[in-house]
Amino acid sequence: MDEQLILDAVRTYVYREFSGEGTGHDFFHLERVVKMALRIARQENANLFLTELAAWMHDVGDHKLNNGVDRSEEQITAMLNQLNVPEHVTSQVTAIVSQVSFSKGKIAETIEAKIVQDADRLDAIGAIGLARVFAFGGSKQREIHNPQQPDQTTLQHFYDKLLKLKDLMNTATAKQIALERHGYLEAFLERFYKEWNGEA
Numbered sequence: 001m002d003e004q005l006i007l008d009a010v011r012t013y014v015y016r017e018f019s020g021e022g023t024g025h026d027f028f029h030l031e032r033v034v035k036m037a038l039r040i041a042r043q044e045n046a047n048l049f050l051t052e053l054a055a056w057m058h059d060v061g062d063h064k065l066n067n068g069v070d071r072s073e074e075q076i077t078a079m080l081n082q083l084n085v086p087e088h089v090t091s092q093v094t095a096i097v098s099q100v101s102f103s104k105g106k107i108a109e110t111i112e113a114k115i116v117q118d119a120d121r122l123d124a125i126g127a128i129g130l131a132r133v134f135a136f137g138g139s140k141q142r143e144i145h146n147p148q149q150p151d152q153t154t155l156q157h158f159y160d161k162l163l164k165l166k167d168l169m170n171t172a173t174a175k176q177i178a179l180e181r182h183g184y185l186e187a188f189l190e191r192f193y194k195e196w197n198g199e200a
Helices: 003-018 027-044 048-057 072-082 087-100 111-122 126-139 154-160 162-168 172-196
Strands: none
Touching: 003 027, 003 048, 003 072, 027 048, 027 111, 027 172, 048 087, 048 111, 072 087, 087 111, 111 162, 111 172, 126 154, 126 172, 154 162, 154 172, 162 172
16 A cells, blocks of 8 residues: 555545635645644654545535535545555544544544544634634625624634634644634634724
């Protein structure tokens, strides 16, 4: 099994599938998650190949991009079968991917799953996460903020998910990175409400 050949082919596949995607789950999101996952994996002595492969594929077949239907296992298995990836590796990748999503609420079981989950969550906070949440909200025609009906607004997503992520990190490396990124979100919200209320 030529690991680099497989990684190159998967990168090409996700580039083709995710380039230009407008909800914040584009190719560059995947690339950032890969970079962060590898950074954490080196600190945590995890399997770098498995970590990188799962990180590249963590949004493949995701329900958010398939009209609410999760096709992750189906699409990942089909892709890796084409590349003659051994079945045990494919099953590890699909297991990791099934545990990454915040909305599924699953606990990451292996160190590689914990790392990919952390890397994905780190990309949802800080400056990049801030940009992504409004890109996603706009793609779903959500209001930025509405004090009378906050539930379906983009700002509500901060409270439903983003501000919770700091305390959900698995690895020591991610916990440290999350502290600063979380602080950036808090500072943004403080400024947002001041401007909203005409105080700044």
